[in-house]
Amino acid sequence: MTPEPRPVAFQASLRSLLDSPALSGNRKKLARALGVNEATISHYLHGRIKPSFEMLVGIANFFNVSLDYLVFGERPRLEAPEDPVGLRAQIRRAVVESSDLSGRHLDMFTRISRRLEAKIDDVARALAEETEGWGPVGFVTDSEAIGLEACITRMRIMTRMFQSDTQDGEPGAFFEVVSDNLRRLRPYQYLLYGERETWIPAVESFRELVIRSGFPGELSPELLQFRSLNQELVSSVCILDLDLPLIKRQEPILWERHQDNISPEGIWAYMSIERSDAQGGVTIEPLYLQSTLRQFNRDWADAKPL
DSSP: OOOOOOOOOHHHHHHHHHTOTTSTTHHHHHHHHHTOOHHHHHHHHHTSSOOOHHHHHHHHHHHTOOHHHHHHOOOOOOOOOSOHHHHHHHHHHHHHHHHHTHHHHHHHHHHHHHHHHHHHHHHHHHHHHOOTTSOSTTEEOHHHHHHHHTTEEEEEEEESOOTTTEETTEEOTTHHHHHHHHHTTOOEEEEEESOHHHHHHHHHHHHHHHHHTTOOSOOOTTTEEEEEEOSOOSSEEEEEEEOHHHHHHHOHHHHHHHGGGSOTTOEEEEEEOOBTTBOOEEEOOGGGHHHHHHHHHHHHHHSEEO
């Protein structure tokens, strides 16, 4: 008889650990320990991004909890030993024995670690090849785009709408990762297509949202640039300059899935679907990356600052 699957309680477990009054400031410390940004932790909490197995292990180690508790919310039962004196004797004996076998244990530990690393890589590749939870080949979901955007060194956006970052004066789905990148001094260039006057309120609102989100100091014009060009745009395009070591470490599954469309210089781009009833976008193949960059640079030079 097949056992019933246990319900996953990862988000609740993580929130409980982060909200513990005895462990204040955990979100920032956890992000630093995992080598990710705080926006990624927020995405984990809200279920927008699923952590890799490596990340789950890192989170469990950080809070000193079991994977069972982290994923399923199940704490192991701890029973008091019936014979504490005998237990101490066993511990002393184990310490003595381990000191005699330390070299052999170290060799065994090294071999086990190598096997585990290889297994994790295999699992990551298998997950990257699975179709469930991912879009079709060439398609990128919003959660994937957010995960990749968290690994940029620079972002260039050609758009005729603004709903992903801000909508009706409120933060959009991508606002959190954008504001986090800006705090990390990763520059954004927005090339906005259409009449200049129609963009001014949205741009001013977006700047205010960024400042209110906790941006330290003055928001530099070089860090967040807007230009407008009064002409049509067939489809919105996002061009990401990626930090390759960071994405390999922070988002190994996304790296496995999209590496064929990332240039050797770390440039990756996609055409965004900007409709209220659709999300995500379509990856731009490397063959067309250079022409996409040329169009951005040409239009950016012709556009007027906002």
